[in-house]
Amino acid sequence: MKRLFPILCVLTAAFLAYATYRNLAVAPTDALQGDVYRIIYYHVPSAWTAFLLFFINFIASIQYLVIGKPSARSVMKWIVIAVGVLGVIATYLPPIKAQIPAGMEPSAVATTVLMIPAFYFVIGWLFPGQKLDVLAVTAAEVGVVFCTIVLVTGPIWARPVWGIWWATGDIRLTSTLVLWLIYVSYLVLRKFSNSAQTQMLAAALAVFGALDVPLVYLSIWFFRTQHPQPVIGGGGSMDPHMLQTLLLSWMAFLCFAFLVCWSRFHLELLQREVEQAHAMESLAGASASPSMPLSRSTR
């Protein structure tokens, strides 16, 4: 698997270059915004990638929290299955169906809901035991990088288009900012805490963060209805050529994110090996024979 890595890097670089070319040259110019709108081809895929990574961190954290408790684990399994099943049923019920924005198919929403149990079981299967925690920190760190890009490119886009760098009531911008803050605090906690308990504490913090995000959304949504805000970033459907370019750009960034995560994952494994080696050395002294219980995953 390691041998594939350089080839994949070259392929991804090519893909990104092609996507960027399409973003800048091939996609049609926007009638209202001119060429500046092309920022979204970097801004939106980065956002989707960041949210996906934070979601992976959340799933990995939940699983890590119940890792040692079989009863809690089976409860969690059933909760996740229930969420999936009920969520899918709910999308087709009339009162909820009415809430779905125009242009979105209920089947699309249902599929997205099904991703929750799907991710839960796939991640649990692919990353057993401590690997869950390695995945969690990887997803968090790379997620923060992508989220930073969202928060930087967002204002750069807003300034020429709406004349302001930041709109306090804007629900998406502010929710993204809070998510970024939560995950930066997550990374700081991991850095400043000593390794025995760090992992559990960080997992607990990730759960808190996940609970917080819908509340953030709700609070800003209501605040916005009370205080008229500049109308920003409308809904409405997108030109099909633009949508195509956007999705292509997202695919390219996903490949890139995958490779970065892969590297970060192996870096974390390597660092844990180093820690183990240090610990062995201080425990056993000079006469001990080195035995490394933590073997690198052969992938």
Next chain:
Amino acid sequence: MTSLWSVTLATLVKDIRLEWRSKDALNSMLFFSLLVVVIFVFSFDPLAEESRHIVGGLVWVAFLFAAVVALNQTWARELRNQVLDAYRVSPSPANALFLAKVLGNFIFVSVLEALMAPLFVIFYNLHVLGPAWQLIPIGLLGTWALVVNGTFFAAMSVRTRSREIMLPLLLFPISIPAVLGMVAGTTAILTGENSARFYIVLLLTYDVVFTTACLALFETVLHAE
């Protein structure tokens, strides 16, 4: 259930008694709160017409800072004489300890708020244009929101390096929806311009969600080793 409440009450009474005997922490906290109010008064002109619109924010930021200073000491006493380890091996439920700490902090921070609020009223010449009684649920729910998460994160930070900065670092991002609710609700009541009812519901939801989460995860945090 009786065991949970009796342990909680016993721990709470112990904490209050200890706090009352050595009034150091209490006195320095009171003075700190006064200083915060004075600094704000000098930074944000009380005579301005729009002061009523910003006072909600100022009051809660002041409370937030005072709460963080109070919360930072929550577990310090327990660490000093390995009391925390004793709790870990005792058969009493971990949540009893947590509830006792939260209630103790709640009382403590509420006392501070009760002392700071009149100062704001005096310095900013406040009179409430909306339904004043609504300030009570906002105050109670808002304080609980800060204290419940603050106590939990203080427990998390207790063994980290830079413990004092770790608490606000973890607490502030998570508290953003609650802070929005407190500030917007208080401003709504002070200015009488809109209804604070939604914010009260928001704070109630926040409190329920996070109290449950804290109770569910505290044992993990306590035993994480």
Next chain:
Amino acid sequence: MNAVKFLIAAYIATWVIHGFYLTTLVRRFSKARRELRELGKEK
């Protein structure tokens, strides 16, 4: 024309941030490998 400046700034900013992160990854990798080698030698 003025607006295109922002477009270029955004694209450059994106790759600067990614580049910065990848550099830290590379640095951390070499540091870890070096430490592992040294610890291996000492034993």
